[in-house]
Amino acid sequence: MAMVLPGAGRGGFCRPSAVATSTLRACLLGLFCGLRSRPECLLAAAAPAQDSVPQAVEYIWPTALMNFPLASSDSDKGFLDSLASIGESGFKRYLEQILPKELAADPAFKQEYEEADGSRDVRAFMRWQKRVFSIRSRVPVEELNWDGKPVPKYPGVSYDWKELYEDPNFKSLNKKLEAIGHIYMKQLHEQYQKEKNRIFTWVEPYRQGDFMRPHEHTGAMTAGMFFARYHEDEQREGQKLVFQDPRGHFAPFGRRHEHTPIEGEAMLWPSWSAHYLEPQMANRTNIYFGFLIWPPGGAVDLDWEDDATGDIVHRKTTAVRRAPPAQADAPTPQRSEL
Numbered sequence: 001m002a003m004v005l006p007g008a009g010r011g012g013f014c015r016p017s018a019v020a021t022s023t024l025r026a027c028l029l030g031l032f033c034g035l036r037s038r039p040e041c042l043l044a045a046a047a048p049a050q051d052s053v054p055q056a057v058e059y060i061w062p063t064a065l066m067n068f069p070l071a072s073s074d075s076d077k078g079f080l081d082s083l084a085s086i087g088e089s090g091f092k093r094y095l096e097q098i099l100p101k102e103l104a105a106d107p108a109f110k111q112e113y114e115e116a117d118g119s120r121d122v123r124a125f126m127r128w129q130k131r132v133f134s135i136r137s138r139v140p141v142e143e144l145n146w147d148g149k150p151v152p153k154y155p156g157v158s159y160d161w162k163e164l165y166e167d168p169n170f171k172s173l174n175k176k177l178e179a180i181g182h183i184y185m186k187q188l189h190e191q192y193q194k195e196k197n198r199i200f201t202w203v204e205p206y207r208q209g210d211f212m213r214p215h216e217h218t219g220a221m222t223a224g225m226f227f228a229r230y231h232e233d234e235q236r237e238g239q240k241l242v243f244q245d246p247r248g249h250f251a252p253f254g255r256r257h258e259h260t261p262i263e264g265e266a267m268l269w270p271s272w273s274a275h276y277l278e279p280q281m282a283n284r285t286n287i288y289f290g291f292l293i294w295p296p297g298g299a300v301d302l303d304w305e306d307d308a309t310g311d312i313v314h315r316k317t318t319a320v321r322r323a324p325p326a327q328a329d330a331p332t333p334q335r336s337e338l
Contacts, residue, residue, distance in 0.1 A: 063243060063273050064188055065257075068180045070173075070226065071264035080264055082169045084229035084287040087203035090161055094125050098157060102128070105154040118279065119212050122204055126290075127151055129202040132159045137198075143219055143294070144200060164203070173226065173289065174201055177266060181222055181293040184268045197221075198294040204277075206239060206286040212277040214244060220292040224268035227261040231284035239286055241267070244274040261288070 071079050102124070103110040113120055130151045134141040141151045153159065164170050178199050185192045204212070204225075217223045225241065232238035240258045247253040259267065269275070271292065280286055 063246060063270060065267060065269050066184045067265055067267045069264055070176050070266045073263040076264060079169050080228050083173065086164050086167055087228065087287045088205055088285055090164055090203060091125055091205040094128060095121065098128060099124060101157050102154055117213065118209055122210060122212060126202055132161050133200050135159050136165055139198065174199055177201065177291050180266060180268065184222060195296050197296060199291055201289050201291040204288045204290050206280040208280055208283050211279040214274050214276040216274045217271040217292055220271040220294050222268055222293040223271040224266060224291050226266040226289040227263055228289060229287040230261045230263045231282040231286060233282040237281060239280045240278045242276050242278060
């Protein structure tokens with residue numbers, strides 16, 4: 001696995017040689033990262049010559065993306081079809097039986113829903129799933145409240161989804177996502193200690209015309225998405241997952257990184273990275289599984305000052321020759337007036 005860091009202020013790229021390869025063919029891509037240099041000796045073993053000064057380059061706040069092929073669309077088709085089918089049927093049940101009750105119980109939510117854009121059904125479904133997960137796992141719903149909006153529990157509304165949570169394939173998916181979460185964090189931070197992290201996995205269905213607006217997730221170490229079903233239109237164009245430039249929206253920045261999903265693939269990224277999904281143009285429904293990973297103690301156990309996903313440091317000591325000592329200029333001959 002290679003980690004590519006945009007670097008050196010000239011649009012070039014440097015490739016660290018000490019990054020481990022992965023048998024899972026994972027690809028780690030560092031995007032939009034800044035850098036700084038400090039004239040200090042960080043590698044004592046490489047003692048510089050007396051006429052040189054050691055320089056250390058540190059890359060700061062890169063967006064590290066890692067993708068894993070968890071399942072094959074051929075050999076694991078039953079696994080993918082089962083997850084996609086459960087996700088799609090659960091979404092249909094939500095729209096037909098649960099959402100009408102939520103709208104009737106909450107006039108403010110109803111007004112917000114009616115004025116919302118093409119991401120409203122997916123976002124409403126996600127809000128309901130937060131409460132479902134909170135009840136089943138006994139995790140405070142506030143830990144899932146990354147957008148700052150309430151996640152109410154309405155009387156008379158069902159918050160149960162046994163078909164998903166008791167499905168063996170879903171349980172297997174969660175175990176795989178937790179495992180690659182450890183791999184992701186270990187690749188970013190050598191001092192990362194494997195622990196029993198919390199993981200919240202939810203379903204995101206995208207019918208024709210559906211999309212997801214730009215957003216990020218706070219209160220977690222890592223965010224990600226698993227693509228259980230993915231369709232392209234007649235022009236072989238499909239929905240793309242897009243990451244925004246954390247350096248800002250104005251030139252020369254404001255860039256975007258597009259990722260074309262692959263069925264059976266999982267992608268991980270820092271939870272603070274702003275991203276969105278373009279409209280689904282095919283006349284089919286895509287089924288994705290979003291997920292968040294927290295430390296064992298939950299959101300209160302996450303120290304942003306020690307965030308491994310924002311603290312990727314590549315140290316390289318370069319010998320920079322000292323400037324020769326300045327020499328006194330020779331006196332300028334004075335012309336005699338005589």
